Amino acid sequence: MELNCHRFVSTVRNEVSSRQVRRRVIGSAALAALVVAIGAARPAGALSQGPNFPSTVINEGTFPPNDPWQNPQNAAASDNMYAASAPADLANTQYLKGTDFGFAIPNNAVILGIEVAVECQKDLLLGSGSAQAIAARIVKGGTVGATDRSGSGVLPDGPTDGVVTYGGSSDLWGETWTATDINSAGFGFAFRASAIAAIVFVDAMSITVFYSTDCGNNQIDPNEDCDDGNTSNGDCCSSTCHFEAVGSSCADSTVCNGAETCDGAGTCLPGTPLDCDDGNLCTQDSCDPVGGCMHPASPLAGCRTAVKSILLLKDKADDAKDKLVWKWVKGEPTAQSDFGVPTGTTQYALCIYTGTASALVANYNVPGDAMKWAGLGTQGYKYTDATGSAAGITKVLLKGSTQDKSKCLVKGKGTGLDDFDLTTLVDPVTVQLVNDSTPACFESTFTQADFIKSNDAAQFKAKAQ
Numbered sequence: 001m002e003l004n005c006h007r008f009v010s011t012v013r014n015e016v017s018s019r020q021v022r023r024r025v026i027g028s029a030a031l032a033a034l035v036v037a038i039g040a041a042r043p044a045g046a047l048s049q050g051p052n053f054p055s056t057v058i059n060e061g062t063f064p065p066n067d068p069w070q071n072p073q074n075a076a077a078s079d080n081m082y083a084a085s086a087p088a089d090l091a092n093t094q095y096l097k098g099t100d101f102g103f104a105i106p107n108n109a110v111i112l113g114i115e116v117a118v119e120c121q122k123d124l125l126l127g128s129g130s131a132q133a134i135a136a137r138i139v140k141g142g143t144v145g146a147t148d149r150s151g152s153g154v155l156p157d158g159p160t161d162g163v164v165t166y167g168g169s170s171d172l173w174g175e176t177w178t179a180t181d182i183n184s185a186g187f188g189f190a191f192r193a194s195a196i197a198a199i200v201f202v203d204a205m206s207i208t209v210f211y212s213t214d215c216g217n218n219q220i221d222p223n224e225d226c227d228d229g230n231t232s233n234g235d236c237c238s239s240t241c242h243f244e245a246v247g248s249s250c251a252d253s254t255v256c257n258g259a260e261t262c263d264g265a266g267t268c269l270p271g272t273p274l275d276c277d278d279g280n281l282c283t284q285d286s287c288d289p290v291g292g293c294m295h296p297a298s299p300l301a302g303c304r305t306a307v308k309s310i311l312l313l314k315d316k317a318d319d320a321k322d323k324l325v326w327k328w329v330k331g332e333p334t335a336q337s338d339f340g341v342p343t344g345t346t347q348y349a350l351c352i353y354t355g356t357a358s359a360l361v362a363n364y365n366v367p368g369d370a371m372k373w374a375g376l377g378t379q380g381y382k383y384t385d386a387t388g389s390a391a392g393i394t395k396v397l398l399k400g401s402t403q404d405k406s407k408c409l410v411k412g413k414g415t416g417l418d419d420f421d422l423t424t425l426v427d428p429v430t431v432q433l434v435n436d437s438t439p440a441c442f443e444s445t446f447t448q449a450d451f452i453k454s455n456d457a458a459q460f461k462a463k464a465q
Contacts, residue, residue: 046212047210047212048208049104050207052101052206052207054076055076055099055102056076056098057096057097057098057099058072059095059096061093061094061095066094066192067085067086067091067093068086069084069085069093070083070084070085075202075204076204077204081203082201084201084202085131085198086195086199092193095144096202096205097188098139098188098205099139099186099188101187101188101206101207103187104183106179106211106213107179107180108179108215108216108231108239109179109211109212109215110213110223110224110242111177111210111211112170112172112210112212112223113169113171113210114138114167114177114209114210115166115167115168115208115209116136116149116165116207117164117205117207118136118165119161119163119203119205119206120156120161120200120201121158121160121161122155122156122158122195122199122201123198123199123200123201125197128197129197129198130194130195130197130198131155131193131195131196131199132154133154133192134150134192134193135150135191136149136150136191137149137173137190138175139189139190140177140181140187141184141187142186145174145175146174147173147174149166149167149171149173150192158201161201161203170210170223178240188207191205214227215239215241217229221241225241225242225243226241227241234248235268244262245262245264246261246263247262249262250268254290255274255290256288256292258274259271276292276293276294280295280297281365281434281435281436282297282351282363283297284300297358297359297360298353299351299358299430299432299443300434300443302439302441303432303443304332305332305443306329306330306332306406306442307330307404307465308327308329308330308464309326309327309328309329309431309444309446309464309465310326310327310462310464311325311326311429311462312325312326313422313459313460315422315457315458319414319417320414322417322419323412323413323417324392324410324417325410325411326350326410326411326431326433327408327409328408328444330407331406331407331408332404333401333404333406334380334401335402336380336381336400338438338440339381339400339438340437341368341437342368342373342381342398343369343381345437346436346437347435347437348366349434349435350364350366350393350410350433351431351433352425352429352430353429353430353432355428358430361420361424362418364391365390366396369383372385376398379401380400381396381398388412388414389416391417392413392414393411393412395410395411396410397409410433421457422457422458422459423457425455427447428445428446429460429462430443430445432444444464446462446464450464
């Protein structure tokens with residue numbers, strides 16, 4: 001007699017639904033034997049938690065083409081209440097997905113392995129059906145993983161429950177794990193079956209997690225990549241004694257030496273030190289360990305002084321008639337080498353600061369130039385540029401002496417000069433001539449007693465001696 005397939009499927013489903021559970025011979029003995037076996041298989045030095053059961057079991061997948069499990073929540077405890085597949089023509093089931101296993105693995109634990117136990121059986125209807133596991137996958141963060149441990153798919157024959165194990169004490173299922181991952185409500189297991197003219201009954205699914213808390217003992221133990229004697233992140237060996245990812249920060253106490261990063265193999269690679277040169281010789285470039293590059297516009301300390309100094313600044317309505325003269329005469333002994341090599345790459349700047357806070361109000365930069373700079377024998381250098389192409393400066397004289405007769409002179413004119421309000425110049429006014437090659441600098445300070453004329457918007461003139 002030909003079997004009416006649709007009527008047959010409907011009949012079996014009604015049987016499972018009406019009872020809500022499918023009673024089978026108790027499989028608790030099999031599960032207890034598995035727990036004993038797990039304890040015996042535990043790696044030396046390893047700890048474990050479990051077997052733990054899921055708080056939530058659901059169907060996951062698309063119907064059709066995959067059939068949902070009947071009463072999926074019944075697979076949350078070993079109590080002879082069953083989640084059952086539907087013996088439909090669709091054959092393959094959706095995932096029976098259990099999550100929230102309630103683990104409390106210590107934060108410093110290194111996960112060694114994950115073992116899953118499925119207490120189940122199959123019932124081949126009329127002896128002509130087929131049933132097997134087609135997917136056994138771990139769930140991480142709520143997502144079903146890619147690694148399948150279903151193997152041959154063999155399931156125990158009914159009417160007695162059996163226990164099928166997947167994974168093991170050293171199986172990480174192709175994933176990298178932390179205690180947080182395991183303790184998460186999104187950690188779990190997903191199981192699929194193929195059943196034609198058969199029913200797969202799942203009484204329970206449980207997970208046992210194997211781990212070690214030896215991380216931080218300065219000894220590389222099983223399943224550790226490294227052990228630097230601590231359980232801190234940020235040093236390329238993580239809190240669980242695994243290498244931190246390529247590019248992870250391993251920053252030290254200062255930002256000045258750049259952003260240190262891990263190479264993915266436990267080594268902290270140096271960063272690129274910050275270049276704090278802002279190109280302005282009138283600022284004091286430095287690096288703060290926390291704040292990074294700093295550029296305070298303040299005078300240098302320890303500059304050489306002279307017996308006589310003159311400063312003349314003219315600010316005309318016609319900028320072409322603006323004028324600058326600074327003279328530094330009878331200065332401290334200075335060798336030619338103290339001036340650097342302005343005929344090469346040494347740059348100079350004349351900086352003008354005002355007030356007790358030494359606020360920078362003007363700076364005039366003169367670059368090194370083999371054509372415009374010329375040597376003065378063994379005494380110094382002279383700069384000449386009638387066009388004032390560099391900040392309006394037309395002449396610079398740097399002349400050294402073994403006695404207190406050194407001399408510096410800077411002259412400029414025209415529209416290229418730094419144009420500022422001369423009335424902002426207040427006691428004291430400090431002028432420094434600095435360079436980027438040597439520590440030698442030359443300074444004049446003008447106080448109220450040195451003002452030859454009252455400074456106004458058109459002219460500032462002062463003399464110190």
